[in-house]
Amino acid sequence: MHNRGWRSVYCITKRDAFRGTAPINLTDRLHQVLRWATGSVEIFFSRNNPFLATTRLKFLQRIAYMNVGIYPFTSIFLVLYCFIPAFSLFSGHFIIETLNITFLSYLFIIIICITLISLLEVKWSGISLEEWWCNEQFWVIGGSSAHLVVVLQGLLKVIAGIEISFTLTSKSTAEDEDDIYADLYVVKWTSLFIVPLTIMVINVVALVLGFSRTVYSVIPQWNKFFGGVL
Template identity: 70%
Template structure:
């Protein structure tokens, strides 16, 4: 409509014009986000994307539609950011090679900008700090699961003409008397695999780095704590995901951990095969102070 020159206005009625029920359990919420992102990716790969729009579309409208169309692709960078701390711990070096005053100044400025942006978002939207933090957590959860799946699905469809779908296995709610029974319902879906793999790799990296620090001749605990903080920050964002994955009975489908464990072990072994002597070099022996056998 906007591409053809039509104008639209936002109408806010005194009474709700439409009402619907929002999903409250983890699986249904992920599939809702999956449907939203699927529409954005389909529009991006169609002739109706904002890059090919006519001159009737205003620049701010074009920018807004571009943002709506490309946001699922940020999941690729988000997954890299979530794995960088783990790779840093496995490799034995910090993410930044030389930590100097210039790097710390840039880090401080970026942190202050992010804090300022968060404050503006909270004041503008009039939400609590806890709600804002929950939104940040689910942004990472949905980015590493539903958004990533949609991007892979869209690329396979465009490049190879392959149609894939991410389905779930429904499970009946046993406690019909509890109005929140659906909240604790756990359904298996392949969207759960990437976040669990990311968490497992970060935990594995922290264990490896901790073991290497203990058995090192000159343990560098400051270096370990600095590197492990970023992995812990990733795990802190994934906390609601695991809380929803457990359900009321604290039970999770075994297949979730089986597939996630296999993928995590495969990626770790692949990293070891590519760079087997990735530990820090010991000055006395001239070799690696930590080696994978």
């Protein structure tokens, strides 16, 4: 619609205009994220890609739609990032060969900026720190599972012509209908768990291996071990 020149207005009513139910267990939540990311990837590979949009699409709109279409592809870098600490502990070599004051200064500035942005988001949205932390955890889980699967499916559709399919989100699976939170404790296996579980297992094994290597070495280098753990 914006690509054809239409204008839109964001409206917030004092009273909620619409209300709906959302999945609260991990499996159904991942399937919902999978469906959302599928739509983003399909738009990215379609003629409505913001890179190919007409001049009617304004610059900020183009940036916003680029963000919407590209975010699933960050899963590739996220998965690699999750494995880097384990590879560091397996090999016994820290990610950065030499640490100097310049590198640590830049790292400190980046961490402070990220922390301030996170605090700003918490204050702006009015949520608690616990809710924010849970959201950060789910972002890693969803980014390393559903988003990665969608990117692979999108590439298969473009390259091999294989259609993208997704599972509709189940809104109620628990037997106890009187308990609105009963569905929270329902655990159903899905293939989307494979990558996050693999990341967890490999990192735990790397911690044990790195600790054992440090303890039984002739000259224990605890700085490398704690650097890898950090």
